[in-house]
Amino acid sequence: MHTFDIEQDLNKEQQAAVLAPDGPVLVIAAAGTGKTRTLTYRVAHLVTQGIPAHRILLLTFTNRAANEMLERARVLVGSGVSNLWGGTFHHMGHRLLRRHAKLLGYGPDYVILDQDDSQRMVKNCVDELKLKSKDFPKASVLQSLFSLAVNKSLSLEELAKGRFSDHQVDLADVFSVHRRYEEKKRALNGMDFDDLLVNALRLFREHEEIRVRYQEQFQHVLVDEYQDTNIIQGAWVDLLAQRHRNLLVVGDDFQSIYSWRGANFRNIITFPERYPDAQVYKLETNYRSTPDILNIANRCIAGNPEQFQKVLRAMRGQHKRPVLVRTTGGYDQARFVMEQIHRLRREGYKGSEIAVLYRAHFHAMELQMEMNRERMAYDITSGVRFFEQAHVKDVCTVVRLAGNPGDELAFQRLLGLLKGVGDKTALKLWVKLGRRFDPWEPEQLALLGKLLPERARENWKRMAGTFSKCIRFDAEGSPGHLLAAFVDAFYGGYAVATFDNYRNRREDLNGLIDFSSKYETLQEFLEEMALQTNLDQESRLTGSVNTEQVVRLSTVHQAKGLEWPVVFVLWMVDGKFPSGKSLDDSGGEAEERRLFYVAVTRAKDELFLGVPQTSRGRDGVVQRCMTSRFVTELPLDMLEVETYR
């Protein structure tokens, strides 16, 4: 059953970390040094040592990382790991709160608001308080400000003062929006992403019996990507591990790229101070990339302040030199990438072995157009996340209402799909129905039918038909039926009339219905959906495309933790990468540089850095571009310089 051999499967550095004795452990794992592998083996090792899986807690940042590690651990030690507590911080927070939310005054069936939901709710607050004006900050700005305050553990006042220092904004108004927002969430029995973290921490801090119970339960706590934890998460982990003190954190301060959302890499930097008896292990042996690529990585990051010094040691031999390519503009850059992809294909690379990375989604516009024109298969984790696309959110409103009749946002959105009903009418109806709408109650359906404006009724009949067709049983059963029925009866027609890319959206919806049928209850589906930002790559790709030949387009952030034989980095130009906006923010230049480090270390064999000489600004005006400082900082002989026009 245990089909692994630590001595044979791992190098010395990794072995040391995996076999580390009990107590606090800090593993500094540089890029491509087998961090996931080490963590997985550590879990497997603990299980074979006789630690019951349910007494191990494994925290990650992304769903992808959680799934990958649990999957790999399962391969090593079999189904024994299935009781392991593993997942993202938000998942774990939710898992605890689902059990104990009552203690904090929430109902057990609270709803999770994703970012889009929060933003809409903030917008509703601004509307209700009649604060809408040209000068007043937009809902999205306010929402992210509220969120940042939580994640950085700063007072809203402090943060708002800095943010609006040069605007004429009455901070009192900002506060009242915030207060209203908090009240609204309470009224709805809802938590946003930040509440999941904050409330989970409160649970521990304010309820000793809960704290003691979980401190006792988790004999071992393991944290992945520790450099990305924020203050709340850091405190959470410290608290949980207090009893047994078997806390193993893995991270790479070089790859800390989330300070803009509150990540505090001081957590990792000060770990040895907070745990003076901590064992520190470094992983520096890199199997991924060629020496030339690692040279660039080592060189670019070395000057950053405040970090654990480490140098990537290459295990691979020389291959092709990394290339810096100067092009006239974005279009030529795209042409260059296309030509190279054709060459690579001729040399035997598959499309899926190639990735194009960039700082911001719109940087890939020209390339997308070119790829479309040539009908080259590509997959892009688009700027809009799968579950936040309009059509996905639209159809999910029915499940939300079926699961929670008090979901105002869902109601508003659902009714907004009817011609002749907008925000105002929806809100009026919501109040008339007593701020509650249960689609399974025939009386409510009939009442709403009567209250609706004349021209909305025709469509309403079809919408309402969905509910009468799905018997109550479905509310407790799989959400798939309900979604399918809604699409059949109403949304299919609506989508045809509304979207020009109807077919794609219909495919998304089919994918969603497939995805939903994995869940047995509406509640489960809703929770999972809110915490999931994207469908897995495999399930999103249509069967008709040969996935082997699909080139990957991605932001650098989303590429973290992944690797490809060939990597292109677009727009290595000051203002774009580093991004002009981020330079004055908290992370500043150092964080942008770390981002560049992440981009470079994704490449195994070949690396291309694109440097267009001009870019088209807002009004179509052509501007000269300065080569990115991250490139000019490098010694010239580290790169092959090419000009393409």
Added chain:
DNA sequence: GTTTCGGTTCTTTTT
């Protein structure tokens, strides 16, 4: 008073 529609603008990064 509301809603719709058509045009415009703007895109950093994510659970």
Added chain:
DNA sequence: GAACCGAAAC
């Protein structure tokens, strides 16, 4: 793509 704005339509 989708949020936003202003003008026209209900």
